[in-house]
Structure formats: structure tokens, C-alpha cells
Amino acid sequence: MSKAKVARKSTRIDMTAMSDVTVLLLTFFMLTSTFVKKEPVQVNTPGSVSEVKIPETNILSILIDTEGKVFMSFDKQEDMIKTLIAVSKEFPEAYQYNVEIDTETGKLTGDPEDVKLLTKFKILPTFGADIRQMKEFLAMKSEDQDRVLPTLGIPTDSVSGVKYANGSVKTQFELWVEKANAGKSTDDKLRIAIKADQKTSYAVIKTVMNSLQTLKENRYNLITSLKQANDDKQSH
Amino acid sequence: MAEISNEGGGKQKGGKVKQKKISVFVDFTPMVDMNMLLITFFMLCTSLSKPQTMEIVMPTNKENIEEQDMSQVKESLAFTLLLDGDDKVYYFNGKPDYKNYNSLHDLSYNANAENSIRNTLTDRNREAIEKINELKLKKLNLEIADTVFTREASEIRNGKNTPTVIIKATDAATYKNLIDALDEMQICNIGKYVIDKIGVGDEFLIENKKTNGEHGLKYNIPK
Numbered sequence: 218m219s220k221a222k223v224a225r226k227s228t229r230i231d232m233t234a235m236s237d238v239t240v241l242l243l244t245f246f247m248l249t250s251t252f253v254k255k256e257p258v259q260v261n262t263p264g265s266v267s268e269v270k271i272p273e274t275n276i277l278s279i280l281i282d283t284e285g286k287v288f289m290s291f292d293k294q295e296d297m298i299k300t301l302i303a304v305s306k307e308f309p310e311a312y313q314y315n316v317e318i319d320t321e322t323g324k325l326t327g328d329p330e331d332v333k334l335l336t337k338f339k340i341l342p343t344f345g346a347d348i349r350q351m352k353e354f355l356a357m358k359s360e361d362q363d364r365v366l367p368t369l370g371i372p373t374d375s376v377s378g379v380k381y382a383n384g385s386v387k388t389q390f391e392l393w394v395e396k397a398n399a400g401k402s403t404d405d406k407l408r409i410a411i412k413a414d415q416k417t418s419y420a421v422i423k424t425v426m427n428s429l430q431t432l433k434e435n436r437y438n439l440i441t442s443l444k445q446a447n448d449d450k451q452s453h
Numbered sequence: 454m455a456e457i458s459n460e461g462g463g464k465q466k467g468g469k470v471k472q473k474k475i476s477v478f479v480d481f482t483p484m485v486d487m488n489m490l491l492i493t494f495f496m497l498c499t500s501l502s503k504p505q506t507m508e509i510v511m512p513t514n515k516e517n518i519e520e521q522d523m524s525q526v527k528e529s530l531a532f533t534l535l536l537d538g539d540d541k542v543y544y545f546n547g548k549p550d551y552k553n554y555n556s557l558h559d560l561s562y563n564a565n566a567e568n569s570i571r572n573t574l575t576d577r578n579r580e581a582i583e584k585i586n587e588l589k590l591k592k593l594n595l596e597i598a599d600t601v602f603t604r605e606a607s608e609i610r611n612g613k614n615t616p617t618v619i620i621k622a623t624d625a626a627t628y629k630n631l632i633d634a635l636d637e638m639q640i641c642n643i644g645k646y647v648i649d650k651i652g653v654g655d656e657f658l659i660e661n662k663k664t665n666g667e668h669g670l671k672y673n674i675p676k
Binding site: 417422429 | 478480482484485489491492496498499500506507508509510511512513536622623624625626627628630631632635636639640648650
């Protein structure tokens, strides 16, 4: 009796080609994509037919949620720290950071505790808190910050703002925007982009727009998502 | 492919060189695993498309502007849009007529409705839209360059007899309403539009319209 001989074939598959493909895909994704910024609140932007893309750098984005809480994010970390220190100085009752920034290297020197706080602030993707509570907020653990942040927001009312001797009042929101652009030439001024939820009340948008208007920031972008206009109606 | 045949290490035996083939087969499976993992990570954590934006230019604060510097709008060309809550939108032509609540007309955001903003505005702006369509055709046929198109289109949009739209929103309106209204400006090729603060008079008009004139009987016309 002869046994049927089964030809033994190696089950090994050459993965080189597969590896080539995956590396290619990986390179593509790494080069084309930008990371999603962590936002404290979920915002559904309204659709529009506008096809203008947002510029990539030098952006000060203002995030407004459905309830009208305002958050901010910068794309340059040095700007963030500079602005925070400048805004704190306007409020004598707020915590004053005893830190110097090296203009060239961006290195922080000064009180080690404060340097620690500001380094934590610098890496926040989006922030927004009353300047008087900022120190407590920064001292929190990062998980706690994520939990608390959606309930905070930058105050836009004049009550919590700063009152000057000549009677004029600036809200904290106005101060943040003003200080962010302070000492910058028109060319490298931060471009303001407003990202608000569809359902946000116009009353809130109005306060933000009015604040920007008093600061003479008359050009800004409204972030929307793409929507197709039906063309047959357009020619109608 | 991933094999490297290595020749060498042959032993000498009786003058004859016997070569032993050592095949070095590199297994790429773990490499693929890792790459796949990385790809998944990048796909989930990044946004490929940049968000769309709408650029707007707001007027400077009125406090510092003299009367003579303000731009005047021809009454026949002024078109005021009033955005109210519950997705309601109204318009009136020229100056508001506080006595007659019917001077305020209902509009709809829905482009397919009879009284949509789009239909109303395209009617007003027909001349400019036709010119722009011609221009678009020229651009499609490569008769004119892109830059020429942009320049000429904006000239047509800001032409003499095109309507000027004033957008006013009540506090009850939502951000979406505002964006929708701004969107219609773009679709209808309106070059001159402005977002203005709502006045007491405008709110009076809306209230009057809602109650079919009853509000106007009870309260005085605001100045």
C-alpha cells in the first residue's frame, strides 16, 4: 500500500510587499494630516457654501459652545504665555506669575513653581477660565482640568472685567484678544477665527462681535463646514 | 524579495570548494502589524480636510465716525433682513413703515420655498447675476483668467444698481440663522451687505407682524 504523497508547500507568505504598501500609506497620512485639537466642548459648525480654507498658521481661534461659553486656542505656545502674563497684570487681585521669558529661545526663568504652572498652561490645546481662577485651574491634574474646563470659559461680561480710572471697562475676553495681538505689526497679527455651534444664540455671538469691534478687529473668519448649494435653484 | 542569499562559509574539502547557501529570510509580519497600528492611529487622530471659513469684514465702531463719512444707501436699493427666533425671517424694502405691519414680509430659509431668501434676492439682483453667469461661462471657456474673473465679478457685485442688504438679528436668532443669511448673500452674488445691530423699531415691526397689528395698537411707535 502506498501512501498518497501530499506535496508540502510552505505556508509562509512574503510580507515585504505588504510592508511597502503600509509604509507608503503611513507616510501619506503623516504628511497630509493635521492633528485634531482637543476641544473641551463639542461644537457643530453650521454649513455654508463658502469654500475659503482657513489659513494654517497665526490663528487665534475662539470657540463658542451652545450655552455661550467662550474658549480660546493659540497655535503658538510662546504667545499663550505672554498673553497670560499680560492679562494677569491687568488684574491686581489675580495671581501674578513671577516668570521671565527669553525672547529668543522661549525658555522660562523665574520662580520654579510658576514656571511649572506656565509650562502646564502652554501645552493646553484650548483654554478658558476666569483669570482669577486661572492659577487654581493650572494647579489641577490634567484629568481634572479636562473635567472642569467645559464648565468654565472666559467671561465676556463687563462685571468681571477691568475698570479703568477713566471709567472705561474692558471685559476679560477683550483683554485676551488685545494682549494676544499687542506689540505685533499688522503683518504678523493673529487672524481671528470664530467657531461657534449652530444653536448658539445670536445674543452671545453679538457680544463677541461687539467686543472685537471695539478692539478694531474688523476682519475675521467664521468657521463653517461645507454644504452644497443646489445649483438649479440658483439659476432659477 | 526579503531573502538574502549568502554565499560563503564554504568548507574546503579535497580542493573542491563546496558552497553552502544560507538563506536569510526576514519575516516582515510584525513590521506590517506595527505599521497598520500606526496607520489606524493617524487615521483616527487627524483631520484631513481643513475647515471651511467665511471671511467677514465688519464696520468700525460708529462712535468715531462723522455723519458725512457714513455711506448712504439709496432707499430703493436697501433691503433689510430681520432674523428672528424659530427660524423665522422677515424683510422690508427701503425705510420701515411702522404703521403698516404688512410692509414686513415673511421669508423662508428653505431655498425651495416660494418666498425663500434666495428667490427674493435673485429677483432683485437679476442683472448682476446674469452678468456674473456670463463671466463664469467665459472663464469656463478659458477666455479670461482667474484673476480677471475675480476682479470683474467683484466689480459687478458692487455695481451701482445692486441691492444693499442689511442683516439684523434678534437675540432669539441662532448662529446658524446668521450663517445661512450670509450664505445667501454669497449665493445671490450680493456684494454690499452689512450686519447691523437690531433696533427697537425693528423689534416693534416683528412683534407687530406676529400679532397682525395688535401690538401696534397697544404700544406707541418707537422713534
